[in-house]
Amino acid sequence: MHIKPNKDVHLCSRKSIPLGNLNNTSPEELFNSDIMNDVRKKMLDGKCVEGCEKCYHEDKINNGQSLRTFMNNWFSKYLFEDVVLPWKEGFLNNTAPTDINVFNGIKPKIKWVALHASNVCNLACRGCYSLLSTKWRKDEEKLGINPYPLQNSKLDDFGFNFSEIEFITMYGGEPFYMKQNDELSSLLIDSKTVGEKILQYFTNGMILPSQETFELWKKIKKLHLIVSIDSYSKENDYFRHGSKWETIVDNLHLYIKESTNQNWELRISTLINIYNVHKLDVLHNWLVMQGIPSSNIDYNLAIYPQELDTRNLPSKFKEDVIAKYKTINLPINLKNMVIEHIQLEPNIDFLASAAFSNKLDEIRNQENLLPELKVYMDIK
Ligand SMILES: C[S@@+](CC[C@H](N)C(=O)[O-])C[C@H]1O[C@@H](n2cnc3c(N)ncnc32)[C@H](O)[C@@H]1O
Numbered sequence: 521m522h523i524k525p526n527k528d529v530h531l532c533s534r535k536s537i538p539l540g541n542l543n544n545t546s547p548e549e550l551f552n553s554d555i556m557n558d559v560r561k562k563m564l565d566g567k568c569v570e571g572c573e574k575c576y577h578e579d580k581i582n583n584g585q586s587l588r589t590f591m592n593n594w595f596s597k598y599l600f601e602d603v604v605l606p607w608k609e610g611f612l613n614n615t616a617p618t619d620i621n622v623f624n625g626i627k628p629k630i631k632w633v634a635l636h637a638s639n640v641c642n643l644a645c646r647g648c649y650s651l652l653s654t655k656w657r658k659d660e661e662k663l664g665i666n667p668y669p670l671q672n673s674k675l676d677d678f679g680f681n682f683s684e685i686e687f688i689t690m691y692g693g694e695p696f697y698m699k700q701n702d703e704l705s706s707l708l709i710d711s712k713t714v715g716e717k718i719l720q721y722f723t724n725g726m727i728l729p730s731q732e733t734f735e736l737w738k739k740i741k742k743l744h745l746i747v748s749i750d751s752y753s754k755e756n757d758y759f760r761h762g763s764k765w766e767t768i769v770d771n772l773h774l775y776i777k778e779s780t781n782q783n784w785e786l787r788i789s790t791l792i793n794i795y796n797v798h799k800l801d802v803l804h805n806w807l808v809m810q811g812i813p814s815s816n817i818d819y820n821l822a823i824y825p826q827e828l829d830t831r832n833l834p835s836k837f838k839e840d841v842i843a844k845y846k847t848i849n850l851p852i853n854l855k856n857m858v859i860e861h862i863q864l865e866p867n868i869d870f871l872a873s874a875a876f877s878n879k880l881d882e883i884r885n886q887e888n889l890l891p892e893l894k895v896y897m898d899i900k
Pocket residue numbers: 641645647648652691692693694695722723724746747748789790791820821822823824825
């Protein structure tokens with residue numbers, strides 16, 4: 521179950537239709553609801569589920585590899601064989617059961633909760649919005665959008681018994697900037713089940729966790745620490761507004777050192793978008809040089825907001841990207857996925873992307889750092 525800061529419950533982190541809201545329903549009721557059972561049945565029958573379009577799209581352009589198939593692979597090993605694979609192996613091995621009868625007689629139980637415990641965040645990344653970041657609120661007002669309010673419930677108010685849940689993902693807002701993460705660490709650190717926990721965090725890399733969280737990580741079964749970085753150096757600061765590259769580099773080096781000592785799985789998550797698609801090699805190769813294995817760098821195509829979707833770039837820019845991708849040093853799967861995606865017909869006019877970008881530059885007092893893209897954005 522995937523919980524947004526306003527307690528809407530979704531199937532996963534991707535755009536999908538909420539199953540309900542925890543303000544008026546308990547997690548168990550939603551987990552065993554008719555809607556959820558219908559989703560289970562459709563998935564087992566191999567039928568499409570509304571709201572899962574991004575994964576079906578990835579399946580098509582990426583040799584059957586999507587978040588959906590990845591999760592099926594990883595969790596089938598965990599649920600049926602009690603094996604905690606490295607996270608990346610979900611992408612590599614197809615271990616999901618093909619005989620749906622394996623589920624006969626199994627009563628669904630909540631094993632994994634992915635929680636946006638609040639929208640408190642120190643950044644306002646261009647791909648994000650106020651439901652996930654309080655820092656976006658002011659800018660949305662200036663853009664004429666009615667922002668989401670501060671969402672800051674106590675961890676207890678979500679209605680889960682977190683000491684019983686085996687796998688917990690902390691999203692945000694920024695997990696290491698919010699009180700709920702400290703509440704979780706205090707709850708788990710001395711619990712009887714601490715040694716069985718798999719904990720996963722998505723962080724923007726600007727803020728280190730508390731000492732207690734570091735101590736907790738030494739006691740758990742497995743840690744996945746995922747640092748979101750979208751570009752190299754100043755271009756990352758431009759997109760991930762409010763971040764400071766030097767701080768991210770220092771924190772990343774600390775994570776690299778600790779993850780080697782403690783057997784933590786450190787990963788990078790990069791959102792492929794109009795600003796970075798032509799320069800992914802610069803970031804990727806820099807990360808590898810710092811000691812992050814290439815297979816620990818995850819890429820996610822921006823589909824929402826549409827203004828960031830690379831399919832909407834001008835044709836000439838797309839042609840240049842495709843030509844470049846034929847020669848640059850990046851994993852072949854990634855190159856194929858980007859080329860397949862960028863060749864799709866636009867779903868909005870690039871003028872809308874340019875207008876959005878220019879307006880954000882103006883209200884944030886930022887300068888577009890990408891001259892090769894900026895020439896297409898000068899529309900005054
Ligand atoms: C919303 S953030 C919350 C956790 C943390 N603040 C961070 O940035 O990693 C979780 C993930 O969503 C990604 N994300 C942000 N905007 C997105 C978008 N428009 N589409 C898909 N993923 C996005 C971020 O890059 C990050 O990896």
